[in-house]
Amino acid sequence: xxxxxxxxxxxxxxxxxxxxxxxxxxxxxxxxxxxxxxxxxxxxxxxxxxxxxxxxxxxxxxxxxxxxxxxxxxxxxxxxxxxxxxxxxxxxxxxxxxxxxxxxxxxxxxxxxxxxxxxxxxxxxxxxxxxxxxxxxxxxxxxxxxxxxxxxxxxxxxxxxxxxxxxxxxxxxxxxxxxxxxxxxxxxxxxxxxxxxxxxxxxxxxxxxxxxxxxxxxxxxxxxxxxxxxxxxxxxxxxxxxxxxxxxxxxxxxxxxxxxxxxxxxxxxxxxxxxxxxxxxxxxxxxxxxxxxxxxxxxxxxxxxxxxxxxxxxxxxxxxxxxxxxxxxxxxxxxxxxxxxxxxxxxxxxxxxxxxxxxxxxxxxxxxxxxxxxxxxxxxxxxxxxxxxxxxxxxxxxxxxxxxxxxxxxxxxxxxxxxxxxxxxxxxxxxxxxxxxxxxxxxxxxxxxxxxxxxxxxxxxxxxxxxxxxxxxxxxxxxxxxxxxxxxxxxxxxxxxxxxxxxxxxxxxxxxxxxxxxxxxxxxxxxxxxxxxxxxxxxxxxxxxxxxxxxxxxxxxxxxxxxxxxxxxxxxxxxxxxxxxxxx
Amino acid sequence: xxxxxxxxxxxxxxxxxxxxxxxxxxxxxxxxxxxxxxxxxxxxxxxxxxxxxxxxxxxxxxxxxxxxxxxxxxxxxxxxxxxxxxxxxxxxxxxxxxxxxxxxxxxxxxxxxxxxxxxxxxxxxxxxxxxxxxxxxxxxxxxxxxxxxxxxxxxxxxxxxxxxxxxxxxxxxxxxxxxxxxxxxxxxxxxxxxxxxxxxxxxxxxxxxxxxxxxxxxxxxxxxxxxxxxxxxxxxxxxxxxxxxxxxx
Ligand SMILES: Cc1cc2nc3c(=O)[nH]c(=O)nc-3n(C[C@H](O)[C@H](O)[C@H](O)COP(=O)(O)OP(=O)(O)OC[C@H]3O[C@@H](n4cnc5c(N)ncnc54)[C@H](O)[C@@H]3O)c2cc1C
Ligand code: SF4
Ligand code: FES
Numbered sequence: 001x002x003x004x005x006x007x008x009x010x011x012x013x014x015x016x017x018x019x020x021x022x023x024x025x026x027x028x029x030x031x032x033x034x035x036x037x038x039x040x041x042x043x044x045x046x047x048x049x050x051x052x053x054x055x056x057x058x059x060x061x062x063x064x065x066x067x068x069x070x071x072x073x074x075x076x077x078x079x080x081x082x083x084x085x086x087x088x089x090x091x092x093x094x095x096x097x098x099x100x101x102x103x104x105x106x107x108x109x110x111x112x113x114x115x116x117x118x119x120x121x122x123x124x125x126x127x128x129x130x131x132x133x134x135x136x137x138x139x140x141x142x143x144x145x146x147x148x149x150x151x152x153x154x155x156x157x158x159x160x161x162x163x164x165x166x167x168x169x170x171x172x173x174x175x176x177x178x179x180x181x182x183x184x185x186x187x188x189x190x191x192x193x194x195x196x197x198x199x200x201x202x203x204x205x206x207x208x209x210x211x212x213x214x215x216x217x218x219x220x221x222x223x224x225x226x227x228x229x230x231x232x233x234x235x236x237x238x239x240x241x242x243x244x245x246x247x248x249x250x251x252x253x254x255x256x257x258x259x260x261x262x263x264x265x266x267x268x269x270x271x272x273x274x275x276x277x278x279x280x281x282x283x284x285x286x287x288x289x290x291x292x293x294x295x296x297x298x299x300x301x302x303x304x305x306x307x308x309x310x311x312x313x314x315x316x317x318x319x320x321x322x323x324x325x326x327x328x329x330x331x332x333x334x335x336x337x338x339x340x341x342x343x344x345x346x347x348x349x350x351x352x353x354x355x356x357x358x359x360x361x362x363x364x365x366x367x368x369x370x371x372x373x374x375x376x377x378x379x380x381x382x383x384x385x386x387x388x389x390x391x392x393x394x395x396x397x398x399x400x401x402x403x404x405x406x407x408x409x410x411x412x413x414x415x416x417x418x419x420x421x422x423x424x425x426x427x428x429x430x431x432x433x434x435x436x437x438x439x440x441x442x443x444x445x446x447x448x449x450x451x452x453x454x455x456x457x458x459x460x461x462x463x464x465x466x467x468x469x470x471x472x473x474x475x476x477x478x479x480x481x482x483x484x485x486x487x488x489x490x491x492x493x494x495x496x497x498x499x500x501x502x503x504x505x506x507x508x509x510x511x512x513x514x515x516x517x518x519x520x521x522x523x524x525x526x527x528x529x530x531x532x533x534x535x536x537x538x539x540x541x542x543x544x545x546x547x548x549x550x551x552x553x554x555x556x557x558x559x560x561x562x563x564x565x566x567x568x569x570x571x572x573x574x575x576x577x578x579x580x581x582x583x584x
Numbered sequence: 585x586x587x588x589x590x591x592x593x594x595x596x597x598x599x600x601x602x603x604x605x606x607x608x609x610x611x612x613x614x615x616x617x618x619x620x621x622x623x624x625x626x627x628x629x630x631x632x633x634x635x636x637x638x639x640x641x642x643x644x645x646x647x648x649x650x651x652x653x654x655x656x657x658x659x660x661x662x663x664x665x666x667x668x669x670x671x672x673x674x675x676x677x678x679x680x681x682x683x684x685x686x687x688x689x690x691x692x693x694x695x696x697x698x699x700x701x702x703x704x705x706x707x708x709x710x711x712x713x714x715x716x717x718x719x720x721x722x723x724x725x726x727x728x729x730x731x732x733x734x735x736x737x738x739x740x741x742x743x744x745x746x747x748x749x750x751x752x753x754x755x756x757x758x759x760x761x762x763x764x765x766x767x768x769x770x771x772x773x774x775x776x777x778x779x780x781x782x783x784x785x786x787x788x789x790x791x792x793x794x795x796x797x798x799x800x801x802x803x804x805x806x807x808x809x810x811x812x813x814x815x816x817x818x819x820x821x822x823x824x825x826x827x828x829x830x831x832x833x
Pocket of ligand 3: 638639640641642643644645646647649659660661
């Protein structure tokens with residue numbers, strides 16, 4: 001078997017072993033234990049970037065809370081671009097998913113009587129964010145991974161990198177993957193494929209995202225013919241550490257932290273976000289939504305009221321008044337990260353912070369069961385766009401999104417796979433083509449003189465310049481031109497490493513190609529959206545324009561490789577578009 | 585502070601090299617640079633063929649463990665300035681087969697992990713329990729196992745463990761800590777099943793309490809304490825089984 005281009009056949013193949021991928025795998029194993037499911041992941045599953053989520057996961061559980069309020073906060077947080085049918089399903093199913101995780105061992109922080117504790121979070125009117133101190137993602141991912149080990153029927157391909165989806169006649173039939181250790185390039189066929197490959201923060205130079213967040217799943221789907229949705233919406237988190245971009249979780253503000261400019265002034269009061277109170281007010285000031293807070297930072301810089309740092313302008317996060325006991329109980333990781341990477345102790349000192357690229361609202365367009373328009377192809381988690389996040393995601397909605405839609409996609413894919421026919425033989429030829437492309441065009445190529453790192457840096461700088469917190473049409477157009485040049489240059493990339501074993505340079509080249517395609521989609525959609533909404537703020541079109549743009553933009557790939565944009569209506573069930581009001 | 589520092593990096597490519605050899609690189613010495621930043625500088629600017637694992641660069645994914653100056657470390661949390669004036673050696677984690685350069689083969693640990701049944705086991709739950717309500721757990725009950733739940737599977741403790749170095753069958757510090765994590769969880773009833781596994785020769789008995797695992801652990805998991813507790817538990821169970829041959833455990 002090992003010499004054949006087809007390595008194995010499964011019913012469902014999940015690409016990605018983070019929160020969404022593992023949840024999908026368990027859902028399939030539980031709904032239909034007879035199905036053969038496999039998870040392929042470019043890192044060991046417990047290394048997936050879900051591990052780094054800090055603050056928490058939202059789900060209505062408190063007595064004074066209601067599903068409608070969580071829906072409303074999410075809808076208004078999305079600047080009315082989220083699909084309300086998806087949001088309603090999400091809000092309804094999130095608490096049960098979080099309880100399920102509790103039953104699987106997740107060490108949620110508790111109230112004295114043993115019930116689940118919840119904390120405040122930005123843009124949320126009630127306390128509904130479940131947390132495991134400030135290592136929520138770490139505990140969730142390890143609980144999911146360890147629980148998944150129970151299901152012997154789940155095959156894992158750890159440290160294998162998917163390079164292409166196999167598609168015939170409008171249906172997906174599997175994927176080609178490189179085994180990092182062995183260097184083997186082979187196809188794994190499947191009746192259904194679920195993409196759970198996470199975000200694409202690495203498209204930008206300064207990000208909270210890990211090295212692996214290169215948007216591979218988005219690029220795989222896009223090239224296979226499935227459209228990407230809401231790609232122009234990139235979330236900047238207001239509080240990243242300068243230089244590293246390491247995230248200081250919003251929980252720091254939820255627990256009572258303040259944002260100060262260089263004069264020690266809580267500047268958010270100048271930006272229609274409410275008035276300062278000593279203890280945190282929900283949906284107000286420091287607990288406003290991320291898009292508005294990141295925008296306020298830029299205005300402070302323009303007014304000359306930000307502080308200087310070796311890595312550019314910063315503001316300060318003040319946690320000192322919270323006291324050591326609270327910080328150690330609720331924010332121990334924040335303290336550890338500040339001490340290690342800034343040599344600053346937040347118990348006694350101000351923490352320098354600045355906005356940092358954090359989350360991708362857009363992704364592979366799916367319905368509320370994770371299905372894409374391409375037969376047998378599903379997506380869930382950050383790589384998908386259902387869309388519950390619309391123009392701006394609320395913090396702590398994406399971990400439960402991974403659970404709810406991971407499980408939904410898993411169940412839907414299981415059903416599809418149970419009914420699907422066998423794999424057509426043309427797939428083998430496609431796989432052979434892909435193996436040849438990788439071996440001849442990449443590994444066996446004559447050096448062209450371009451370095452991967454140089455092209456990557458130019459792409460990141462271009463995206464920061466063109467698709468930052470504030471954007472303009474001409475800047476995006478210029479960025480798109482530069483990207484076209486980079487697409488040419490990547491053809492000349494020189495792979496110095498021709499080894500088969502653990503060739504991380506080959507991976508970097510493939511990831512870069514993925515990121516260039518995604519960058520282009522972000523800018524194309526951004527140029528088309530001539531309005532300001534949520535995280536997409538255009539100084540040349542400063543107002544929201546529901547008349548023209550209360551719509552999703554879908555980016556399709558034409559056969560010639562160029563992109564094409566279509567509109568898709570927003571689903572509105574109960575909340576008519578209104579003004580986003582915070583702090584009032 | 586000098587403006588550069590020399591990294592002495594262990595290189596090995598199975599397709600071309602018979603054995604590992606050293607290669608030296610000078611990298612900028614900056615106060616905020618970690619050993620991982622130094623390696624990435626090499627990869628991006630000097631020698632793209634160097635292979636190593638990393639991802640989160642914030643000490644939580646567990647990918648970037650290597651031996652730095654002979655000590656197992658997370659390279660994303662280890663600062664170059666601590667090794668001034670250099671040179672500083674960077675090698676793959678000890679006690680594991682080397683795949684390539686700084687990348688080691690973790691298959692052994694990945695195979696051992698499921699053996700300790702690191703999941704909640706309950707008499708009432710075969711597979712799914714559709715949950716409507718949480719299992720109550722007080723903050724004190726949470727504290728009882730919390731420390732052992734902080735393991736990031738970085739394998740530094742295996743690299744430091746003299747027993748694992750001699751007897752690869754030894755199930756090892758992190759796996760035992762994880763077994764103890766679930767045993768101590770008030771929601772779990774699986775102690776007996778795990779004990780059956782760990783009581784075997786290669787389970788807990790190999791450990792001679794050197795305590796190196798606890799010393800190198802970046803998450804303060806204290807696997808040595810877990811092993812100690814488990815040995816006690818296993819000894820008690822053995823005594824009980826001797827005294828009460830039926831169902832003593
Ligand atoms: C620092 C940080 C903190 C956060 N904090 C919070 C929070 O407090 N609350 C909240 O709700 N959200 C938070 N988020 C967002 C949230 O963590 C992510 O959106 C979510 O974890 C994404 O999970 P995922 O399963 O979609 O992807 P990931 O966990 O990123 O997993 C992606 C998987 O895909 C695999 N993969 C990718 N490409 C390939 C390929 N080509 N071949 C094979 N496998 C591949 C990877 O190996 C990995 O297993 C945070 C994000 C960051 C960056
Ligand atoms: S116990 Fe500590 S050293 Fe060992 S793998 Fe876990 S975190 Fe790493
Ligand atoms: S890179 Fe994740 S722990 Fe070091």
